[in-house]
Amino acid sequence: TNPVGGNEDEPEVQQTSEHSHPYGGPINLMKFDEHENVIIDEDSLERTFNHPLVKDRKIVAVSIIGAFRKGKSFLMDYALRYMYANYKSVAFPDNPLTSKTNWVGNLEEPLTGFTWRGGASRDTTGVVLWSDVFLDEQKDPKTKKIEKLAIILMDTQGLFDTKTSATDNSRIFALGTLISSVQIFNLNDVIQENQLEYLHMATDFAKFAMKQHKKYSKGSKNYKPFQTLIFLMRDWQNVVDFEYGNQGGAEYLAQVLNIDPKQPKTLQDVRKYIKESFDQRLCFLMPHPGFEVVNNNNYDGRFSALSEDFQTQLKDFLYSLLQPKNLKKKKILNNEVVGTEYLEYLKVYFEAFQS
Ligand code: GDP
Ligand code: MG
Numbered sequence: 001t002n003p004v005g006g007n008e009d010e011p012e013v014q015q016t017s018e019h020s021h022p023y024g025g026p027i028n029l030m031k032f033d034e035h036e037n038v039i040i041d042e043d044s045l046e047r048t049f050n051h052p053l054v055k056d057r058k059i060v061a062v063s064i065i066g067a068f069r070k071g072k073s074f075l076m077d078y079a080l081r082y083m084y085a086n087y088k089s090v091a092f093p094d095n096p097l098t099s100k101t102n103w104v105g106n107l108e109e110p111l112t113g114f115t116w117r118g119g120a121s122r123d124t125t126g127v128v129l130w131s132d133v134f135l136d137e138q139k140d141p142k143t144k145k146i147e148k149l150a151i152i153l154m155d156t157q158g159l160f161d162t163k164t165s166a167t168d169n170s171r172i173f174a175l176g177t178l179i180s181s182v183q184i185f186n187l188n189d190v191i192q193e194n195q196l197e198y199l200h201m202a203t204d205f206a207k208f209a210m211k212q213h214k215k216y217s218k219g220s221k222n223y224k225p226f227q228t229l230i231f232l233m234r235d236w237q238n239v240v241d242f243e244y245g246n247q248g249g250a251e252y253l254a255q256v257l258n259i260d261p262k263q264p265k266t267l268q269d270v271r272k273y274i275k276e277s278f279d280q281r282l283c284f285l286m287p288h289p290g291f292e293v294v295n296n297n298n299y300d301g302r303f304s305a306l307s308e309d310f311q312t313q314l315k316d317f318l319y320s321l322l323q324p325k326n327l328k329k330k331k332i333l334n335n336e337v338v339g340t341e342y343l344e345y346l347k348v349y350f351e352a353f354q355s
Helices: 042-049 072-086 166-179 193-211 246-257 265-277 291-295 308-322 339-354
Strands: 026-032 038-040 058-066 126-130 134-139 146-157 182-188 226-234 278-285
Touching: 026 042, 026 166, 026 339, 038 339, 042 339, 058 072, 058 166, 058 339, 072 146, 072 308, 126 166, 146 166, 166 193, 166 339, 182 193, 193 265, 226 246, 226 265, 246 265, 246 278, 265 278, 278 308
Parallel strands: 058 146, 058 182, 182 226, 226 278
Antiparallel strands: 026 038, 026 126, 126 146, 134 146
Protein backbone atom coordinates (compact mmCIF):
# COMPACT_ATOMS: atom_id res chain seq x y z
CA THR A 1 0.00 0.00 0.00
CA ASN A 2 0.98 3.60 -0.49
CA PRO A 3 0.61 5.94 2.45
CA VAL A 4 0.02 9.42 1.09
CA GLY A 5 3.19 11.37 0.51
CA GLY A 6 5.26 8.76 2.32
CA ASN A 7 7.56 7.87 -0.54
CA GLU A 8 9.81 10.25 -2.43
CA ASP A 9 9.00 8.50 -5.70
CA GLU A 10 5.30 9.03 -5.32
CA PRO A 11 3.60 12.17 -6.63
CA GLU A 12 3.40 14.97 -4.13
CA VAL A 13 -0.17 15.24 -2.95
CA GLN A 14 -1.91 18.05 -1.21
CA GLN A 15 -3.85 16.60 1.71
CA THR A 16 -6.09 19.25 3.15
CA SER A 17 -9.23 17.36 4.07
CA GLU A 18 -9.60 16.19 7.64
CA HIS A 19 -9.52 12.52 6.78
CA SER A 20 -6.74 11.32 4.56
CA HIS A 21 -7.18 8.70 1.87
CA PRO A 22 -5.08 5.51 2.00
CA TYR A 23 -4.30 5.21 -1.74
CA GLY A 24 -3.93 8.66 -3.17
CA GLY A 25 -4.48 12.37 -2.98
CA PRO A 26 -5.19 15.40 -5.12
CA ILE A 27 -2.34 16.74 -7.26
CA ASN A 28 -2.52 20.30 -8.54
CA LEU A 29 -1.48 19.61 -12.14
CA MET A 30 -2.01 23.21 -13.14
CA LYS A 31 -2.47 26.22 -10.89
CA PHE A 32 -1.86 29.96 -10.66
CA ASP A 33 0.73 31.49 -8.36
CA GLU A 34 0.22 34.84 -6.60
CA HIS A 35 1.47 36.69 -9.71
CA GLU A 36 -1.04 34.94 -11.97
CA ASN A 37 1.66 32.80 -13.51
CA VAL A 38 0.65 29.31 -14.50
CA ILE A 39 2.50 26.54 -12.70
CA ILE A 40 2.54 23.03 -14.17
CA ASP A 41 3.52 20.00 -12.11
CA GLU A 42 5.55 18.25 -14.81
CA ASP A 43 7.13 15.75 -12.42
CA SER A 44 3.74 14.43 -11.39
CA LEU A 45 2.63 14.30 -15.02
CA GLU A 46 5.65 12.20 -15.97
CA ARG A 47 5.38 9.92 -12.96
CA THR A 48 1.71 9.29 -13.51
CA PHE A 49 1.60 8.64 -17.25
CA ASN A 50 5.03 7.06 -17.75
CA HIS A 51 4.30 4.59 -14.97
CA PRO A 52 4.87 1.00 -16.20
CA LEU A 53 1.27 0.11 -15.38
CA VAL A 54 -0.13 3.14 -17.22
CA LYS A 55 2.10 4.04 -20.18
CA ASP A 56 0.71 1.45 -22.62
CA ARG A 57 -2.92 1.57 -21.55
CA LYS A 58 -5.66 3.46 -23.33
CA ILE A 59 -6.69 6.49 -21.30
CA VAL A 60 -10.16 7.22 -19.95
CA ALA A 61 -10.26 10.74 -18.44
CA VAL A 62 -13.24 11.97 -16.43
CA SER A 63 -13.25 15.65 -15.48
CA ILE A 64 -15.74 17.91 -13.68
CA ILE A 65 -16.02 21.65 -14.07
CA GLY A 66 -18.34 24.43 -12.90
CA ALA A 67 -18.82 27.12 -10.29
CA PHE A 68 -17.29 26.75 -6.83
CA ARG A 69 -19.20 25.39 -3.83
CA LYS A 70 -21.65 23.50 -5.97
CA GLY A 71 -20.71 20.00 -4.84
CA LYS A 72 -18.13 19.05 -7.51
CA SER A 73 -15.50 17.65 -5.17
CA PHE A 74 -18.18 16.03 -3.05
CA LEU A 75 -19.43 14.13 -6.10
CA MET A 76 -15.92 13.17 -7.20
CA ASP A 77 -15.21 11.78 -3.72
CA TYR A 78 -18.15 9.43 -4.15
CA ALA A 79 -16.83 8.62 -7.63
CA LEU A 80 -13.56 7.61 -5.98
CA ARG A 81 -15.39 5.39 -3.53
CA TYR A 82 -17.15 3.72 -6.46
CA MET A 83 -13.83 3.25 -8.26
CA TYR A 84 -12.03 1.66 -5.30
CA ALA A 85 -14.90 -0.80 -4.90
CA ASN A 86 -14.94 -1.74 -8.59
CA TYR A 87 -11.44 -1.38 -10.00
CA LYS A 88 -7.87 -2.21 -9.12
CA SER A 89 -5.45 0.69 -9.22
CA VAL A 90 -1.76 1.52 -9.46
CA ALA A 91 -1.54 2.11 -5.69
CA PHE A 92 -3.78 -0.87 -4.86
CA PRO A 93 -3.12 -3.50 -7.56
CA ASP A 94 -4.15 -6.39 -5.29
CA ASN A 95 -7.51 -4.86 -4.41
CA PRO A 96 -9.73 -7.92 -3.83
CA LEU A 97 -12.85 -5.96 -4.94
CA THR A 98 -15.08 -7.65 -2.39
CA SER A 99 -17.64 -4.84 -2.28
CA LYS A 100 -18.34 -4.34 -5.99
CA THR A 101 -22.12 -4.18 -5.78
CA ASN A 102 -22.24 -2.67 -2.31
CA TRP A 103 -19.77 0.06 -3.24
CA VAL A 104 -21.06 2.63 -0.74
CA GLY A 105 -19.81 0.39 2.07
CA ASN A 106 -20.14 1.83 5.56
CA LEU A 107 -22.99 4.35 5.49
CA GLU A 108 -21.48 6.33 8.38
CA GLU A 109 -17.99 6.59 6.94
CA PRO A 110 -16.72 10.16 6.47
CA LEU A 111 -16.04 11.11 2.85
CA THR A 112 -12.40 11.39 1.76
CA GLY A 113 -10.56 12.22 -1.44
CA PHE A 114 -10.52 15.53 -3.29
CA THR A 115 -10.92 18.13 -0.60
CA TRP A 116 -14.52 19.29 -0.60
CA ARG A 117 -14.92 21.38 2.48
CA GLY A 118 -14.39 25.14 2.51
CA GLY A 119 -13.56 27.49 -0.34
CA ALA A 120 -10.64 26.99 -2.65
CA SER A 121 -7.73 29.32 -2.06
CA ARG A 122 -6.06 31.05 -4.97
CA ASP A 123 -3.06 28.75 -4.92
CA THR A 124 -5.17 25.70 -5.69
CA THR A 125 -7.19 27.23 -8.51
CA GLY A 126 -6.86 25.04 -11.56
CA VAL A 127 -6.87 21.39 -12.57
CA VAL A 128 -6.57 18.72 -9.90
CA LEU A 129 -5.73 15.09 -10.70
CA TRP A 130 -6.33 12.14 -8.38
CA SER A 131 -2.82 10.73 -7.93
CA ASP A 132 -3.88 7.09 -8.21
CA VAL A 133 -4.85 5.61 -11.60
CA PHE A 134 -7.52 2.91 -11.94
CA LEU A 135 -7.00 -0.16 -14.10
CA ASP A 136 -9.38 -2.22 -16.19
CA GLU A 137 -9.22 -4.97 -18.80
CA GLN A 138 -12.10 -5.42 -21.18
CA LYS A 139 -12.93 -6.84 -24.59
CA ASP A 140 -13.23 -4.26 -27.34
CA PRO A 141 -16.65 -4.85 -28.94
CA LYS A 142 -15.25 -4.22 -32.47
CA THR A 143 -11.85 -5.94 -32.47
CA LYS A 144 -12.75 -8.59 -29.84
CA LYS A 145 -9.29 -8.07 -28.37
CA ILE A 146 -8.69 -7.58 -24.68
CA GLU A 147 -7.93 -3.96 -24.05
CA LYS A 148 -6.18 -2.47 -21.06
CA LEU A 149 -7.52 0.82 -19.77
CA ALA A 150 -6.13 3.42 -17.37
CA ILE A 151 -8.85 5.57 -15.82
CA ILE A 152 -8.10 8.99 -14.34
CA LEU A 153 -10.34 11.32 -12.36
CA MET A 154 -9.93 15.09 -12.39
CA ASP A 155 -11.48 17.93 -10.42
CA THR A 156 -11.24 21.69 -10.98
CA GLN A 157 -11.06 24.36 -8.34
CA GLY A 158 -11.76 28.05 -8.07
CA LEU A 159 -13.62 28.65 -11.31
CA PHE A 160 -16.21 31.38 -11.61
CA ASP A 161 -15.26 32.83 -8.25
CA THR A 162 -14.71 36.55 -7.76
CA LYS A 163 -10.95 36.23 -8.05
CA THR A 164 -10.72 34.40 -11.35
CA SER A 165 -11.08 36.39 -14.57
CA ALA A 166 -13.51 35.34 -17.31
CA THR A 167 -10.57 34.58 -19.59
CA ASP A 168 -8.86 32.36 -17.03
CA ASN A 169 -12.17 30.60 -16.44
CA SER A 170 -12.74 29.83 -20.06
CA ARG A 171 -9.12 28.77 -20.52
CA ILE A 172 -9.39 26.31 -17.63
CA PHE A 173 -12.69 25.10 -19.03
CA ALA A 174 -11.06 24.68 -22.45
CA LEU A 175 -8.15 22.83 -20.93
CA GLY A 176 -10.53 20.48 -19.11
CA THR A 177 -12.32 19.80 -22.39
CA LEU A 178 -9.06 19.16 -24.25
CA ILE A 179 -7.68 16.68 -21.75
CA SER A 180 -10.83 14.71 -20.84
CA SER A 181 -12.92 12.10 -22.62
CA VAL A 182 -15.88 12.88 -20.35
CA GLN A 183 -16.43 16.47 -19.29
CA ILE A 184 -19.04 16.95 -16.56
CA PHE A 185 -20.46 20.47 -16.54
CA ASN A 186 -21.80 20.85 -12.99
CA LEU A 187 -24.65 23.37 -12.87
CA ASN A 188 -27.15 24.48 -10.30
CA ASP A 189 -30.90 24.48 -10.86
CA VAL A 190 -31.39 25.15 -14.61
CA ILE A 191 -29.24 25.72 -17.71
CA GLN A 192 -29.00 29.42 -18.39
CA GLU A 193 -28.38 31.03 -21.75
CA ASN A 194 -25.16 32.67 -20.56
CA GLN A 195 -23.84 29.26 -19.48
CA LEU A 196 -24.37 27.95 -23.00
CA GLU A 197 -22.64 31.01 -24.42
CA TYR A 198 -19.85 30.39 -22.00
CA LEU A 199 -19.58 26.79 -23.12
CA HIS A 200 -19.45 28.04 -26.70
CA MET A 201 -16.59 30.41 -25.90
CA ALA A 202 -14.62 27.78 -23.98
CA THR A 203 -15.11 25.13 -26.67
CA ASP A 204 -13.97 27.63 -29.28
CA PHE A 205 -10.88 28.29 -27.19
CA ALA A 206 -10.22 24.55 -27.04
CA LYS A 207 -10.57 24.13 -30.81
CA PHE A 208 -8.30 27.09 -31.36
CA ALA A 209 -5.65 25.65 -29.04
CA MET A 210 -5.91 22.35 -30.92
CA LYS A 211 -5.27 24.04 -34.26
CA GLN A 212 -2.18 25.84 -32.94
CA HIS A 213 -0.27 22.60 -32.87
CA LYS A 214 0.47 21.24 -36.30
CA LYS A 215 1.21 17.79 -35.02
CA TYR A 216 -2.29 17.55 -33.67
CA SER A 217 -4.16 19.51 -36.26
CA LYS A 218 -3.78 17.22 -39.26
CA GLY A 219 -6.36 14.69 -40.26
CA SER A 220 -9.87 14.39 -41.46
CA LYS A 221 -12.61 16.72 -40.36
CA ASN A 222 -15.20 13.96 -40.33
CA TYR A 223 -15.30 13.58 -36.61
CA LYS A 224 -16.16 15.73 -33.65
CA PRO A 225 -13.17 17.02 -31.69
CA PHE A 226 -14.47 16.14 -28.22
CA GLN A 227 -16.21 13.12 -26.79
CA THR A 228 -18.79 13.25 -24.03
CA LEU A 229 -20.29 16.31 -22.38
CA ILE A 230 -22.58 15.74 -19.41
CA PHE A 231 -24.71 18.53 -18.01
CA LEU A 232 -25.09 17.56 -14.36
CA MET A 233 -27.94 19.57 -12.87
CA ARG A 234 -27.74 19.87 -9.06
CA ASP A 235 -30.72 20.64 -6.81
CA TRP A 236 -33.13 19.95 -9.66
CA GLN A 237 -36.61 21.17 -8.78
CA ASN A 238 -38.90 20.85 -11.75
CA VAL A 239 -39.82 17.17 -11.27
CA VAL A 240 -43.31 17.79 -12.58
CA ASP A 241 -41.98 18.29 -16.11
CA PHE A 242 -38.70 16.34 -15.95
CA GLU A 243 -38.01 13.54 -13.51
CA TYR A 244 -34.64 12.92 -11.84
CA GLY A 245 -31.96 10.91 -13.62
CA ASN A 246 -30.82 10.21 -17.18
CA GLN A 247 -34.20 10.03 -18.84
CA GLY A 248 -35.55 13.29 -17.44
CA GLY A 249 -32.16 14.83 -18.23
CA ALA A 250 -32.28 13.71 -21.86
CA GLU A 251 -35.75 15.21 -22.30
CA TYR A 252 -34.72 18.44 -20.59
CA LEU A 253 -31.54 18.79 -22.65
CA ALA A 254 -33.39 18.11 -25.89
CA GLN A 255 -35.65 21.01 -25.04
CA VAL A 256 -32.77 23.32 -24.07
CA LEU A 257 -30.66 22.53 -27.16
CA ASN A 258 -33.61 22.53 -29.54
CA ILE A 259 -32.96 24.81 -32.49
CA ASP A 260 -35.98 26.89 -33.33
CA PRO A 261 -35.92 29.02 -36.50
CA LYS A 262 -37.77 31.67 -34.51
CA GLN A 263 -34.85 31.99 -32.09
CA PRO A 264 -32.35 34.81 -32.60
CA LYS A 265 -29.49 33.59 -34.78
CA THR A 266 -26.91 33.77 -31.96
CA LEU A 267 -28.93 31.33 -29.85
CA GLN A 268 -29.23 28.96 -32.79
CA ASP A 269 -25.49 29.17 -33.43
CA VAL A 270 -24.57 28.31 -29.85
CA ARG A 271 -26.75 25.21 -30.04
CA LYS A 272 -25.33 24.12 -33.38
CA TYR A 273 -21.82 24.63 -32.12
CA ILE A 274 -22.33 22.47 -29.02
CA LYS A 275 -23.85 19.67 -31.12
CA GLU A 276 -20.99 19.81 -33.62
CA SER A 277 -18.29 19.76 -30.95
CA PHE A 278 -19.21 16.77 -28.81
CA ASP A 279 -19.89 13.17 -29.89
CA GLN A 280 -22.32 12.66 -27.09
CA ARG A 281 -24.30 15.17 -25.05
CA LEU A 282 -25.98 13.89 -21.92
CA CYS A 283 -27.81 15.43 -19.02
CA PHE A 284 -28.57 14.08 -15.56
CA LEU A 285 -30.97 15.67 -13.07
CA MET A 286 -29.86 15.36 -9.44
CA PRO A 287 -32.15 16.03 -6.48
CA HIS A 288 -31.24 18.27 -3.55
CA PRO A 289 -28.97 16.33 -1.14
CA GLY A 290 -30.97 17.24 1.98
CA PHE A 291 -30.65 19.91 4.59
CA GLU A 292 -28.20 18.09 6.83
CA VAL A 293 -25.72 18.44 3.96
CA VAL A 294 -26.13 22.15 3.34
CA ASN A 295 -26.89 23.45 6.84
CA ASN A 296 -24.60 21.45 9.10
CA ASN A 297 -21.09 22.92 9.05
CA ASN A 298 -19.70 19.80 10.67
CA TYR A 299 -21.14 17.42 8.09
CA ASP A 300 -18.45 14.90 7.17
CA GLY A 301 -19.96 13.66 3.89
CA ARG A 302 -21.42 10.40 5.20
CA PHE A 303 -23.92 8.63 2.96
CA SER A 304 -26.55 8.09 5.66
CA ALA A 305 -27.22 11.85 5.95
CA LEU A 306 -28.13 12.26 2.27
CA SER A 307 -31.77 12.46 1.24
CA GLU A 308 -33.20 9.20 -0.03
CA ASP A 309 -33.72 10.60 -3.53
CA PHE A 310 -30.16 11.85 -3.63
CA GLN A 311 -28.83 8.46 -2.51
CA THR A 312 -30.73 6.70 -5.28
CA GLN A 313 -29.73 9.13 -8.02
CA LEU A 314 -26.11 9.36 -6.89
CA LYS A 315 -25.82 5.59 -7.28
CA ASP A 316 -27.52 5.70 -10.69
CA PHE A 317 -25.33 8.51 -11.92
CA LEU A 318 -22.05 6.95 -10.85
CA TYR A 319 -23.06 3.57 -12.22
CA SER A 320 -23.93 5.02 -15.61
CA LEU A 321 -20.73 7.08 -15.63
CA LEU A 322 -18.23 4.53 -14.36
CA GLN A 323 -19.38 0.98 -15.04
CA PRO A 324 -16.86 -0.73 -17.36
CA LYS A 325 -19.01 -0.81 -20.50
CA ASN A 326 -19.72 2.92 -20.31
CA LEU A 327 -16.13 4.09 -19.97
CA LYS A 328 -15.20 6.47 -22.80
CA LYS A 329 -11.68 6.24 -24.15
CA LYS A 330 -9.88 9.50 -24.82
CA LYS A 331 -9.53 10.20 -28.52
CA ILE A 332 -7.15 12.70 -30.05
CA LEU A 333 -7.67 13.35 -33.75
CA ASN A 334 -10.10 10.49 -33.69
CA ASN A 335 -7.44 8.07 -32.38
CA GLU A 336 -7.53 6.42 -28.99
CA VAL A 337 -4.36 7.24 -27.06
CA VAL A 338 -2.23 5.37 -24.52
CA GLY A 339 -0.55 6.86 -21.43
CA THR A 340 2.68 8.02 -23.11
CA GLU A 341 0.82 9.63 -26.02
CA TYR A 342 -1.57 11.30 -23.62
CA LEU A 343 1.41 12.66 -21.69
CA GLU A 344 2.85 14.26 -24.83
CA TYR A 345 -0.51 15.79 -25.57
CA LEU A 346 -0.88 17.13 -22.02
CA LYS A 347 2.53 18.76 -22.23
CA VAL A 348 1.60 20.53 -25.46
CA TYR A 349 -1.58 21.95 -23.99
CA PHE A 350 -0.18 22.87 -20.63
CA GLU A 351 2.63 24.68 -22.43
CA ALA A 352 0.15 26.50 -24.65
CA PHE A 353 -1.60 27.52 -21.49
CA GLN A 354 1.51 29.06 -19.99
CA SER A 355 2.02 31.51 -22.81
P1 GDP B 1 -17.12 22.47 -5.09
O1 GDP B 1 -16.52 23.81 -4.73
O2 GDP B 1 -18.01 22.59 -6.30
O3 GDP B 1 -16.10 21.40 -5.22
O4 GDP B 1 -18.13 22.09 -3.90
P2 GDP B 1 -17.88 21.07 -2.70
O5 GDP B 1 -17.89 19.66 -3.20
O6 GDP B 1 -16.71 21.53 -1.93
O7 GDP B 1 -19.22 21.26 -1.88
C1 GDP B 1 -19.57 22.50 -1.31
C2 GDP B 1 -20.68 22.31 -0.31
O8 GDP B 1 -21.89 21.92 -0.99
C3 GDP B 1 -20.42 21.22 0.72
O9 GDP B 1 -20.76 21.73 1.97
C4 GDP B 1 -21.32 20.08 0.32
O10 GDP B 1 -21.78 19.37 1.45
C5 GDP B 1 -22.47 20.77 -0.38
N1 GDP B 1 -23.07 19.96 -1.45
C6 GDP B 1 -22.61 18.81 -2.00
N2 GDP B 1 -23.43 18.38 -2.97
C7 GDP B 1 -24.46 19.28 -3.04
C8 GDP B 1 -25.63 19.37 -3.87
O11 GDP B 1 -25.92 18.55 -4.76
N3 GDP B 1 -26.46 20.46 -3.62
C9 GDP B 1 -26.18 21.38 -2.66
N4 GDP B 1 -27.03 22.39 -2.49
N5 GDP B 1 -25.08 21.32 -1.88
C10 GDP B 1 -24.23 20.29 -2.07
MG1 MG C 1 -14.01 21.53 -5.01
